[in-house]
Amino acid sequence: MKLVNAEIITVGDEILYGQILDTNSQWISKELDAIGIKAIRKTTVPDVEADILESFEQAGNRADIILITGGLGPTSDDLTKPCLASFFDCELILSKPALKDLQKIFDKLGREITETNRQQAYLPEKCTMISNRVGTASGMWFQENGKVYVSMPGVPHEMKIMMTEQILPKLQSVFQTPVIYHKLIKTIGIGESWLADKISSWEHQLPDHIKLAYMPGLGEVRLRLTAIGKDLVRLQEDVADQVKRLQLLAGEFIYGFDKDTLPMVIGRSLTSKGLTISTAESCSGGSVAKSLTSTSGSSRYFTGSVIAYHNRIKETLLGVKPETLINFGAVSEETVIEMAENVRTNLKTDIGLATSGIAGPDGGSEEKPVGTIWVACADHQKTVTKKLSLYKDRCANIELTTQAVLNLLRQRLAEMDGEKA
Amino acid sequence: MKLVNAEIITVGDEILYGQILDTNSQWISKELDAIGIKAIRKTTVPDVEADILESFEQAGNRADIILITGGLGPTSDDLTKPCLASFFDCELILSKPALKDLQKIFDKLGREITETNRQQAYLPEKCTMISNRVGTASGMWFQENGKVYVSMPGVPHEMKIMMTEQILPKLQSVFQTPVIYHKLIKTIGIGESWLADKISSWEHQLPDHIKLAYMPGLGEVRLRLTAIGKDLVRLQEDVADQVKRLQLLAGEFIYGFDKDTLPMVIGRSLTSKGLTISTAESCSGGSVAKSLTSTSGSSRYFTGSVIAYHNRIKETLLGVKPETLINFGAVSEETVIEMAENVRTNLKTDIGLATSGIAGPDGGSEEKPVGTIWVACADHQKTVTKKLSLYKDRCANIELTTQAVLNLLRQRLAEMDGEKA
Numbered sequence: 001m002k003l004v005n006a007e008i009i010t011v012g013d014e015i016l017y018g019q020i021l022d023t024n025s026q027w028i029s030k031e032l033d034a035i036g037i038k039a040i041r042k043t044t045v046p047d048v049e050a051d052i053l054e055s056f057e058q059a060g061n062r063a064d065i066i067l068i069t070g071g072l073g074p075t076s077d078d079l080t081k082p083c084l085a086s087f088f089d090c091e092l093i094l095s096k097p098a099l100k101d102l103q104k105i106f107d108k109l110g111r112e113i114t115e116t117n118r119q120q121a122y123l124p125e126k127c128t129m130i131s132n133r134v135g136t137a138s139g140m141w142f143q144e145n146g147k148v149y150v151s152m153p154g155v156p157h158e159m160k161i162m163m164t165e166q167i168l169p170k171l172q173s174v175f176q177t178p179v180i181y182h183k184l185i186k187t188i189g190i191g192e193s194w195l196a197d198k199i200s201s202w203e204h205q206l207p208d209h210i211k212l213a214y215m216p217g218l219g220e221v222r223l224r225l226t227a228i229g230k231d232l233v234r235l236q237e238d239v240a241d242q243v244k245r246l247q248l249l250a251g252e253f254i255y256g257f258d259k260d261t262l263p264m265v266i267g268r269s270l271t272s273k274g275l276t277i278s279t280a281e282s283c284s285g286g287s288v289a290k291s292l293t294s295t296s297g298s299s300r301y302f303t304g305s306v307i308a309y310h311n312r313i314k315e316t317l318l319g320v321k322p323e324t325l326i327n328f329g330a331v332s333e334e335t336v337i338e339m340a341e342n343v344r345t346n347l348k349t350d351i352g353l354a355t356s357g358i359a360g361p362d363g364g365s366e367e368k369p370v371g372t373i374w375v376a377c378a379d380h381q382k383t384v385t386k387k388l389s390l391y392k393d394r395c396a397n398i399e400l401t402t403q404a405v406l407n408l409l410r411q412r413l414a415e416m417d418g419e420k421a
Numbered sequence: 422m423k424l425v426n427a428e429i430i431t432v433g434d435e436i437l438y439g440q441i442l443d444t445n446s447q448w449i450s451k452e453l454d455a456i457g458i459k460a461i462r463k464t465t466v467p468d469v470e471a472d473i474l475e476s477f478e479q480a481g482n483r484a485d486i487i488l489i490t491g492g493l494g495p496t497s498d499d500l501t502k503p504c505l506a507s508f509f510d511c512e513l514i515l516s517k518p519a520l521k522d523l524q525k526i527f528d529k530l531g532r533e534i535t536e537t538n539r540q541q542a543y544l545p546e547k548c549t550m551i552s553n554r555v556g557t558a559s560g561m562w563f564q565e566n567g568k569v570y571v572s573m574p575g576v577p578h579e580m581k582i583m584m585t586e587q588i589l590p591k592l593q594s595v596f597q598t599p600v601i602y603h604k605l606i607k608t609i610g611i612g613e614s615w616l617a618d619k620i621s622s623w624e625h626q627l628p629d630h631i632k633l634a635y636m637p638g639l640g641e642v643r644l645r646l647t648a649i650g651k652d653l654v655r656l657q658e659d660v661a662d663q664v665k666r667l668q669l670l671a672g673e674f675i676y677g678f679d680k681d682t683l684p685m686v687i688g689r690s691l692t693s694k695g696l697t698i699s700t701a702e703s704c705s706g707g708s709v710a711k712s713l714t715s716t717s718g719s720s721r722y723f724t725g726s727v728i729a730y731h732n733r734i735k736e737t738l739l740g741v742k743p744e745t746l747i748n749f750g751a752v753s754e755e756t757v758i759e760m761a762e763n764v765r766t767n768l769k770t771d772i773g774l775a776t777s778g779i780a781g782p783d784g785g786s787e788e789k790p791v792g793t794i795w796v797a798c799a800d801h802q803k804t805v806t807k808k809l810s811l812y813k814d815r816c817a818n819i820e821l822t823t824q825a826v827l828n829l830l831r832q833r834l835a836e837m838d839g840e841k842a
Contacts, residue, residue: 010463013634014634014636015447015450015463016450016459016460016461016462017450017451017454017460017603017645017647018447018448018449018450018452018453018454018460019451019603019605019645020447020636021447022443023442026439026441026442026443028439029436029437029438029439030439032439033438033439039437039438039439040437040467040472041437041464041466041467041472042436042463042465043462043463043464043465044446044462044463044464045462046461047634051461051462073614073635073637074613074614074617075614075635076624077633077634077635108810109810114614114615116614116617117614120614133812133813134812134817136612136614155637155638156639157814157816157817161814213440215440279728281707284711285710285711285713285715285719285723286702286707286708286709286710286711286714286726287711288707289706289710290705290706290707290819293707293730293780294815294816294819296783296784296815297783298706298730299730299731299784302706302730303730303731303733303734304728304729304730304731304734304738305707305726305727306725306726306727306738307700307707307714307726307727307728308725309714309720309723309724309725310720310725312724312769313724313725313768317725317727347738359714359717360717361717362717363720394717395715398711398714398715
């Protein structure tokens with residue numbers, strides 16, 4: 001079966017000059033892939049009319065769907081809209097719905113619409129306006145001779161909301177796409193090559209209509225199973241069967257599926273167990289709390305945190321003993337245990353998490369080099385700890401520390417399930 | 422002066438399907454930009470001969486230099502080399518220097534060269550081989566009718582070493598390149614269109630050799646000035662002069678330049694003033710602390726935080742009065758003021774920041790809809806507050822809240838400079 005083809009066009013000098021990393025088109029590719037639309041080319045063009053028009057022309061000769069991001073701002077170097085008008089040979093006219101959207105945004109801000117912004121409500125006559133509820137630039141949908149051109153803002157979160165809520169569903173209704181079923185399997189605590197060795201026997205017995213892709217990320221490896229066919233229920237059964245087999249080989253590393261995030265999975269488990277949690281953070285500087293509160297509804301189980309960068313705070317708000325800090329130092333198993341146990345007691349929660357380490361790039365020593373980090377998880381039964389030896393990269397260290405302490409908690413919660421069973 | 426133009430072609434299905442984020446072309450763009458070569462297009466093509474050849478053809482019609490990455494592996498789906506041979510109408514022949522490079526690599530590994538790898542030493546007759554000292558795929562340099570085509574491996578560190586050590590210098594010797602100077606000006610607290618209105622008079626008086634570009638992001642707008650000429654010092658002076666003029670119009674919104682981030686700029690100001698800071702966070706859930714501690718050396722001024730999600734923590738650790746919470750609610754100016762002032766006192770810091778609001782997507786009310794957020798900044802002289810009316814998107818709200826309270830602090834620090842002066 002021939003797949004529907006799409007091309008992605010990114011408009012903007014800032015990307016060509018390397019000032020911005022284009023993450024939009026990768027995100028779009030994945031979303032298209034997930035609904036069985038095949039991206040056959042990506043093009044980035046400068047803020048120059050002739051180049052933009054040429055890219056519209058050439059993409060239209062190859063693909064069924066042309067997705068355009070960027071160049072929709074209100075300023076003089078934003079050319080996508082005039083280019084679309086001339087490409088589809090029509091005028092820019094005031095779009096009442098677009099103006100209404102603008103009005104909503106400006107009412108919220110309690111501001112008057114400026115003339116420059118008012119111009120953003122003028123859209124090519126031939127397009128269907130696509131509402132933007134988080135920004136001032138509307139999207140545009142053109143459909144002519146079986147081809148669809150869609151124009152979206154370049155600001156990632158505006159584009160993503162527009163794609164997810166309006167454009168992807170519309171594309172599925174307009175084009176006949178095959179049945180594709182994806183399953184993302186998310187693992188943590190094991191490197192890509194070790195995982196590959198562990199599951200190679202499973203990988204080799206996969207049926208032809210199910211493909212496996214490795215998607216390694218910082219601190220985690222995601223596996224994506226893609227099943228292609230005609231009957232969704234059948235595909236789901238086939239994939240579910242393969243996931244069962246996989247779990248026998250690598251179950252302990254699998255924390256979730258599809259849209260699951262580690263904080264989400266932990267949140268569900270804490271909610272179902274009726275447990276509350278608090279954190280005491282030194283080197284992670286609030287990253288663990290931010291991560292736990294990234295999911296809505298986290299107020300049901302997350303109570304609060306003490307970020308204790310300065311040792312004085314470790315003593316006053318967390319009650320870490322001065323002699324512990326003197327004898328073992330702030331970056332030690334002893335300190336991190338007291339932090340986890342005391343934050344649990346002081347904030348009256350069931351579980352306490354703690355981190356302490358040298359995030360870097362400076363501040364290391366012979367005995368405790370940059371990247372030396374301790375994490376701990378304390379509950380009513382016991383306190384578990386883990387030592388990490390990471391890198392010189394501060395941001396990566398903070399991220400990996402956050403994942404490590406959350407994974408420690410995840411393992412502990414799984415253990416509790418075991419105890420109950 | 423006409424710039425030398427370059428196009429970047431990336432070969433590979435894995436990028437089109439979104440399995441890999443293409444970071445190579447951004448890196449290449451930056452390097453070209455730094456030596457005054459202008460990237461005018463980026464194209465990603467699949468592992469399909471016809472598409473690859475079409476991209477070579479079209480790029481050659483537009484640009485002087487065509488840089489190609491990927492598709493040089495030893496496997497059957499690596500088509501760049503055969504495509505280059507047919508594009509330049511020549512045979513693949515064994516390259517002695519390429520074979521020598523391979524030999525070196527395999528000697529290092531203490532392995533025999535496999536036949537598959539031996540094939541990698543066969544290169545198009547018309548190319549100059551470019552040595553790859555860290556991988557098995559040689560680069561290729563083609564020069565015909567004033568156009569240069571360069572093919573490089575897709576593995577980032579192999580490509581980067583090849584570009585830095587051999588290709589960039591060679592391009593500079595073959596083409597006459599101008600001097601280019603970029604200045605990024607980073608603003609916060611004003612939308613793109615208001616900024617555009619505010620500085621339009623300045624924009625219109627910019628000399629021809631200095632171009633302006635708007636680069637909007639979540640919560641901030643960056644302006645990029647690009648100056649082109651022959652003399653770097655002269656260009657730097659011209660740009661500095663324009664930046665001075667801009668500051669008269671929009672100085673209050675400019676927080677930094679080039680690689681500056683808001684936490685970095687704030688960190689520098691706190692350090693120079695010898696001030697310390699702490700945060701009391703509700704809806705931002707640790708994001709402000711994480712942001713402040715993202716820069717190395719932050720332990721000099723950041724002492725700690727209390728994340729008070731639960732009202733009990735607001736009362737116990739932050740001493741917010743129960744009657745304040747009852748009469749005005751947790752999301753109120755009154756509460757956020759007490760949070761900021763008390764965290765400052767309790768953690769013995771010079772400055773206290775606070776946030777409280779409804780991050781969403783749930784939990785809003787008639788009177789306080791989702792996105793209603795209060796932020797505060799307290800110091801020894803006064804406490805300033807700001808009310809935000811944001812969106813339904815939890816992550817965006819947390820990010821924008823963090824920026825808003827940091828910007829409040831930035832403005833207060835600037836005010837202190839004024840008081841001193």
